[in-house]
Amino acid sequence: MPPSPRNRSDPDRRRADILEHATGLIGERGYYGFTVQELARRCGLSNPGLLYYFPSKHDLLIGVLDALQADETAAMTPIVEAALQKSSDAAEDRASVLNVLRMIVARAVERPLSGRLLAALQTESLDAGHPAHSWWRARETVLLNLFVKLVDGHVINPAASARQLLAMMDGLCLHWLRADQGFDVVSIWEDALIRLLPELHKADAG
Amino acid sequence: MPPSPRNRSDPDRRRADILEHATGLIGERGYYGFTVQELARRCGLSNPGLLYYFPSKHDLLIGVLDALQADETAAMTPIVEAALQKSSDAAEDRASVLNVLRMIVARAVERPLSGRLLAALQTESLDAGHPAHSWWRARETVLLNLFVKLVDGHVINPAASARQLLAMMDGLCLHWLRADQGFDVVSIWEDALIRLLPELHKADAG
Amino acid sequence: MPPSPRNRSDPDRRRADILEHATGLIGERGYYGFTVQELARRCGLSNPGLLYYFPSKHDLLIGVLDALQADETAAMTPIVEAALQKSSDAAEDRASVLNVLRMIVARAVERPLSGRLLAALQTESLDAGHPAHSWWRARETVLLNLFVKLVDGHVINPAASARQLLAMMDGLCLHWLRADQGFDVVSIWEDALIRLLPELHKADAG
Amino acid sequence: MPPSPRNRSDPDRRRADILEHATGLIGERGYYGFTVQELARRCGLSNPGLLYYFPSKHDLLIGVLDALQADETAAMTPIVEAALQKSSDAAEDRASVLNVLRMIVARAVERPLSGRLLAALQTESLDAGHPAHSWWRARETVLLNLFVKLVDGHVINPAASARQLLAMMDGLCLHWLRADQGFDVVSIWEDALIRLLPELHKADAG
């Protein structure tokens, strides 16, 4: 039999390709449920060909999480900083806070693969022995603190509101994925924002 | 030599014991992540001793889900039926609806094992190939329909409110689990209910 | 295809059988060079069927070494103790010492499998990272001390004589194995004993 | 981006460097236990960079053995020939024979790397399937014949004496390596020579 043709490709492209497929596959099956072999197959690579880029299953997970985080940071940092900087215009402040909250969900909708990955790991990593456990705890702390800061000064109980926002956001994304993206998350989220943060909306008159 | 002490015990008790441990273990690791062997160990049974009761890993999952559903149905049916039967007293109607919503979360808090299991499978079963996939879709449909019926007549957009309630509920339970049960879900949920369903609360005066 | 017939056999027999084949195979290829699969094949077992008895390759090695040591201890202890107990008859003392030295080689000749295993591990385990490294150091210390005690009182420099005896013994066994057992080790060893320990031989007149 | 610093160096130097590291590594782990990758790492070369010089693992072994033999031949030939040429002076003859025997061990002590390699392969290559098997048989024949010729005319049973010398030599070197070079092999060997070849020593007076 002829040795399978060597799929040489640009290393950067290959790495990115692997990360994308890994995101999809881990999103589908979770970390425990996916196999390196299946990922290699999807990437059109042999098993060791894949492990050349990420030496172990664990490293693959870390690679995916790092890429996701880098991406998120790059996209969100500017608008988050804008929202945290109190201006002299109260209405503008409120708008920029809502902007961040809307953007997070909008991004999740535009990137269903990442959303799916986050959903999958969110529960799988509840267990202390899971390789993404600490990554998730850190992420949650950061997000919760961010939400607290965002709504602080606008609502009576920032901690409670932050939790509710985070819970609603995660829950909606989850249902949206399970419903095969069969409803309009964005508008339901907008509506939820009005109900959960009325103080930030009646503002137009302020 | 004494033949290893065969742990003979009442079959029904054994079955219940297995289901309980299975609930815990699948909750910790998910369906893909747990092993029959580990479950057998926790039950103090040999590997085939366990499979005598549930002939396969898949059957174990079904057994757990069926038990959970039976339990849930038994507990919720009466108060759900009470809430769905419109009485002549509007305030009472509203109270009974809120009662159902509060009870669902209260039950989850009292049964962290089941809550954990539901959380774990909720995302793992997003994939169409997962053995609990259709079970979850069915469950979601039922719950969503129930919520719609519950709030119908009280709010402007029952479908949207139902989704928000479901999302908030699932999201809060999830965060509560990840936070090692480190905040008061019940009160946050109560507070969320006030915000998401103001129509059902201002009612006392109505 | 029909599932291969299950080779059920008496567990004790099986264990002994595995140990014997393992001794042979590790003797042939060394610890690094042998594979669990090949051993399973030789035992007429599937791969996991073998690992049922010894859960890992490392455990196999330990099992083999323990068995070998137990066997050796059982066989040598009586004559060693006899040799170490000084009697009133000097000639008898000398004879019992020589008896031990002859017996060790005689046993190696009768058990070429064990001899081969010892030879293989002797050098392979020189490396500090080898799983039998410490086992061998312990063995060497014990043997050297034994030899020192055996010849003490009979020769001028017991430490040097002990080393020479040990070296000659190991070297002869090694060459005998490499020569496909093509010369008479026993008689060469007897002859070497006369040269290395003349004090113990001229004794007849003593 | 700068193309990774290609470690270009003088090919002969490189070859020698590889052989030295290979000697060390094979000595540590044996042929089965060492990996081409680890050797490449120690040489500061990429995996294929190493295989450029020795196209396969097997070729590496052969290269090492050939180098070792060439070295040995170059060093020993003169004194061996001197020892084999019977002169008119018997005492001188005896001295030159002892000189060879002393020199062999002295060389091993000065070159612990080669000594270790020889020790490692000595037992590993007992197996007929080992790539150095026939090399070792040849070496043994040559050495044994040499020893026989050396002691012929001086001792009663040259074949037996030759075997004993060879065994003692190999055994002492082995123990010396295992004892972390913690005793004086040379003097123990000298002492052994006196015991094994008294005829060659009392000679001074002869």
Place this chain on the structure above:
DNA sequence: TATGAATGAGCATTCATTCAT
């Protein structure tokens, strides 16, 4: 000369399951 990228074969080990008792 030397490398980065890739591969087929094989490794120890684990898994869900089955058989015989």
Place this chain on the structure above:
DNA sequence: GATGAATGAATGCTCATTCAT
């Protein structure tokens, strides 16, 4: 009811080697 013994299939990973540059 429950077990010890055994299995086929798969898993993550490593190995020596090769290709293209």
